[in-house]
Amino acid sequence: MCWAVPAVVRRVEGGVAYVDVGDGIERPALLGIDEGEVGAGDIVMVHAGVIIARVDLSALRESIEAWKQMAVELAARAGEDPEAAAKEIEKEVGRVLKIAEELRAGARAAT
Amino acid sequence: MSGISAIETAFRRRSAVTSVLVGYIKKYAEDLARRDPHYVYKIMDFCGTHEWTIVHYGIRSVLETSGIKSVELVAGPGCPVCVTPSYFVEEAIKLALEGVVVYTYGDVFRVPALRGVNGARSLAEARALGGDVRVVQSFIQAIIDARGHGKPSVFVGIGFETVAPGYSEAVLRGLVPPNLKLMSLVKLTPPAMFYALDMMQEKPTDYPVSGVIAPGHVSTIVGGKAWVPVAEQYGIPVVVAGFEPHDVLTAIAEILRQLRRGESKVVIEYARAVRWEGNLRALSSMYTVFEAVDDAWRGIGFLPKSGLRLRGAFAEHDAMKYFSVPELAPERWQYDLPRTCRCAEVTLGKARPTDCPLFMRACTPDRPVGPCMVSMEGTCAIWARFGGGGLATDVARDAGIV
Numbered sequence: 001m002c003w004a005v006p007a008v009v010r011r012v013e014g015g016v017a018y019v020d021v022g023d024g025i026e027r028p029a030l031l032g033i034d035e036g037e038v039g040a041g042d043i044v045m046v047h048a049g050v051i052i053a054r055v056d057l058s059a060l061r062e063s064i065e066a067w068k069q070m071a072v073e074l075a076a077r078a079g080e081d082p083e084a085a086a087k088e089i090e091k092e093v094g095r096v097l098k099i100a101e102e103l104r105a106g107a108r109a110a111t
Numbered sequence: 112m113s114g115i116s117a118i119e120t121a122f123r124r125r126s127a128v129t130s131v132l133v134g135y136i137k138k139y140a141e142d143l144a145r146r147d148p149h150y151v152y153k154i155m156d157f158c159g160t161h162e163w164t165i166v167h168y169g170i171r172s173v174l175e176t177s178g179i180k181s182v183e184l185v186a187g188p189g190c191p192v193c194v195t196p197s198y199f200v201e202e203a204i205k206l207a208l209e210g211v212v213v214y215t216y217g218d219v220f221r222v223p224a225l226r227g228v229n230g231a232r233s234l235a236e237a238r239a240l241g242g243d244v245r246v247v248q249s250f251i252q253a254i255i256d257a258r259g260h261g262k263p264s265v266f267v268g269i270g271f272e273t274v275a276p277g278y279s280e281a282v283l284r285g286l287v288p289p290n291l292k293l294m295s296l297v298k299l300t301p302p303a304m305f306y307a308l309d310m311m312q313e314k315p316t317d318y319p320v321s322g323v324i325a326p327g328h329v330s331t332i333v334g335g336k337a338w339v340p341v342a343e344q345y346g347i348p349v350v351v352a353g354f355e356p357h358d359v360l361t362a363i364a365e366i367l368r369q370l371r372r373g374e375s376k377v378v379i380e381y382a383r384a385v386r387w388e389g390n391l392r393a394l395s396s397m398y399t400v401f402e403a404v405d406d407a408w409r410g411i412g413f414l415p416k417s418g419l420r421l422r423g424a425f426a427e428h429d430a431m432k433y434f435s436v437p438e439l440a441p442e443r444w445q446y447d448l449p450r451t452c453r454c455a456e457v458t459l460g461k462a463r464p465t466d467c468p469l470f471m472r473a474c475t476p477d478r479p480v481g482p483c484m485v486s487m488e489g490t491c492a493i494w495a496r497f498g499g500g501g502l503a504t505d506v507a508r509d510a511g512i513v
Contacts, residue, residue, distance in 0.1 A: 002160035002189065002273065002328040002354065003488060015284055016251075030251055032276040032332075032393045045328060045384055048216070048270065049249020050277030052390070053331040059382035063361065070364070071131045074138070088127040 004047040006055065008103060009038050017051055019044065043100060057100045064093045132360035133177050139367035140179045151183050151318045153311075154366055155460050157304055158189035158326035159488025160354055166497045168356040174363075182363065183318075185460040188303040189326055191269045192218045192486040193458055194408040195296050197225040197447035202436045203267045203294065204228040207242030211434065212264035214253035214291075217246050218486035219267055223479055225447045234267075250277055250293075257291035264291045265430045271300050272332040275419055276393035279400035282421075282428055292430035295420050298406060300329050301337055302417035307459045308345050316461050322366035324359065325351045327381040332397075334389025335379045346375045353381035400425055405441070409482060410448040410455030413441045452481035457490050464491040471495060 007019035010026050017038060018026040031038070032050040043055040068086040075085035143152065156162055165171060165184055174182055188194060201224045207213040208229055220234045231237040238244040243262075247253045250266055257264045268278055275297045281287055304323065311320050325338045330351045338349040348369035352362035361380050369376060379385050397419070406418025420438075421429045431438060448454050451469055456462035464470045464483070474480035476495050483491040 002158040002271075002326045003163075004160075004273070004328045004354075028251055028255075029249075030277045030280050032280065033390060034392050045331065047273045047328055048277060049251045050274065050280070052273055052276070052328060052393070053384040056383050062382050063357075063380070066361070067128055067131060070135045071127070074131060074134045077138075085127075085131070089131065092127050 004045040007046045009042045135364045140181050142371050144181050152321040153183050153185050153318050154322045155185045155187045155320045156324040157187035162186040163493050164354050166493045186490040187460050188458045190488040193482040193489050195269050196407045196409050198439050200224040204231050204237045207237040207244050212243045212262050214245050214247050215267035220246050222482050222485045258288045261290050267294050269296045272329045275397045279396040282400050292433045293428050294430035297419040299417050302414045310459050322348045324362045325349050327353050330385045332390050332393050335377050335387045338377045342375045342377045348375050349377045351379045407439050407444045454481035454483040457483050464494040
């Protein structure tokens with residue numbers, strides 16, 4: 001039972017977080033992680049009304065590096081430009097990080 | 112488009128990443144095929160949600176149409192509704208018909224029990240007969256609702272390690288009203304993984320499991336460390352993966368990379384949510400309130416220390432005690448799937464839904480016979496909805512696309 005939805009935390013009050021899963025409606029969610037670990041604007045994973053993890057998008061950097069390495073290796077093998085392959089990956093994943101930052105800063109609505 | 116939906120779309124439509132990952136998987140599969148061209152590397156995706164990702168995004172078809180024949184993805188036991196014993200569903204139906212307000216999740220609401228109770232074979236049918244059964248998405252919703260009416264109520268609390276901290280936090284914070292009792296049917300995933308792998312080794316269908324994609328959100332609680340015994344005991348790579356298609360492809364690539372090098376390590380691919388040590392706060396809360404007990408898995412039987420029940424100190428919240436529901440003991444457990452239903456084998460990765468004679472004939476999402484056809488995480492239900500089993504590839508081949 002790993003079904004969970006990403007949501008943006010709107011506020012935390014009395015041990016309950018109010019989250020928005022993208023439809024603009026605030027729903028209560030129990031804190032499965034330390035209260036000090038989440039705040040307004042954080043992206044979290046909500047499972048059956050419980051916040052089970054805060055999404056650390058900076059960890060995506062690790063994935064980007066791994067994917068870039070793969071791209072470089074494959075490009076070199078195929079006789080293509082390894083640098084261009086790495087840049088392509090960076091550009092694509094960069095879009096995710098940019099949207100996440102905008103969400104966090106409140107520049108973009110969660111809906 | 113903005114916000115959460117934009118982030119999901121941006122995450123999924125990265126064709127450059129997809130082609131790199133598929134290219135990488137192909138490269139490693141080809142290297143491995145040089146050792147034995149006929150060997151099939153079975154990778155078990157333990158979690159129903161991973162199976163959902165694999166089928167919904169056509170990952171099996173992507174591998175097949177890319178010429179990767181030596182990798183087979185096998186669905187595992189990660190569907191709690193599928194493994195909840197029929198006995199407890201029957202007991203919940205009984206309570207509903209006796210006038211107790213029953214709260215549960217949408218998939219438990221529809222799951223068919225083996226034996227009917229006064230003509231009701233599911234909680235949905237109990238409601239049709241006048242029982243007060245209410246579908247909720249979370250324990251906290253049931254708490255808020257039960258506080259309002261004050262009637263004797265029970266929450267049928269199924270799930271894996273992901274839901275347990277929610278139940279325990281609500282208990283510890285004193286949020287549960289006295290009229291609402293918890294029927295804890297939480298199951299623990301590592302014992303099921305051990306059992307499934309044992310079965311595949313002891314009674315192999317063809318090739319053993321060569322690697323495991325471990326459940327991502329369960330691992331937010333139990334941590335990557337929980338899977339070390341699996342990697343060590345079976346000598347196979349285990350990758351804790353997220354639920355986007357690229358997460359799953361990365362996990363497959365990592366498993367093949369390790370297999371080529373003869374490694375068997377636990378790697379966390381889902382680093383944006385999972386830590387090696389897990390969520391210590393949630394674990395502490397969970398084991399303060401619950402204790403691990405030997406528990407029955409539907410169609411499978413008892414697995415040691417594989418379930419959670421409320422500890423004696425929290426007996427006031429325990430539905431089993433309050434409503435005098437006898438605990439299911441090993442000597443009382445009986446095989447609890449309908450005849451010819453192959454849900455247990457599907458759950459253990461020994462059969463595919465299309466191997467079952469009932470699949471999409473007598474058993475459909477509208478009229479499920481077995482529990483695997485009910486939940487969004489049940490392998491049969493996923494295949495029924497999105498066309499697993501190579502149907503999409505067959506259609507594409509007929510149309511001359513691949």
